[in-house]
Amino acid sequence: MAREYPHAQVVGVDLAPVPMDREAIPSNCQFEIDNINLGLSHFRDHFDVIHIRFVGSGLQNFKERTREIHSCLKPGGIVIWIDADFDLYSTEKFEYHLPATDDNPGGSWTQRIGSGKLV
Numbered sequence: 001m002a003r004e005y006p007h008a009q010v011v012g013v014d015l016a017p018v019p020m021d022r023e024a025i026p027s028n029c030q031f032e033i034d035n036i037n038l039g040l041s042h043f044r045d046h047f048d049v050i051h052i053r054f055v056g057s058g059l060q061n062f063k064e065r066t067r068e069i070h071s072c073l074k075p076g077g078i079v080i081w082i083d084a085d086f087d088l089y090s091t092e093k094f095e096y097h098l099p100a101t102d103d104n105p106g107g108s109w110t111q112r113i114g115s116g117k118l119v
Contacts, residue, residue, distance in 0.1 A: 002025075002026040002028045005025050006028055006050075007028075009028055010030070011027060011031050011032060012031040012034070013033075013034045014032075014033060014034075015033070015035055015058070016093065017033060018031065018065070035062075036055070036068075036069070037058075037059060039068065040068050040069065040071070040072050043072040044071050045071070045072070045073070045074055045075075046072055046073075046074070047072055047073055047074060047077055048073070048074055048076075048078075049078055049079075049080065050072060050073060050078075050079045050080070051070060051079075051080045052079065052081045052082065053082045054084070055083065056083040084112075
């Protein structure tokens with residue numbers, strides 16, 4: 001991502017060090033070892049885009065972590081979250097939003113994109 005967008009600052013966050021060739025990392029990329037279960041207040045209002053992959057099973061208090069992750073976005077930012085369907089394993093009730101439409105402008109743009117209704 002940092003090579004594709006050299007004008008952007010890219011921050012990778014992981015629970016443990018990831019083996020990598022440090023000399024191959026672009027100067028606009030940094031990595032942090034962090035446990036998001038302990039909080040992300042140091043990233044509040046920091047990112048335009050947050051990309052998350054397969055962390056849901058390690059999250060404590062999924063709803064609170066989701067709210068906190070969203071608080072790390074700058075206004076107008078977007079979270080791209082790729083994970084498994086945890087409804088199968090969770091006793092928490094999740095709130096699903098109908099897709100955004102002209103009649104439902106407060107709906108979910110993610111649902112709209114995922115349903116192929118974004119034109």
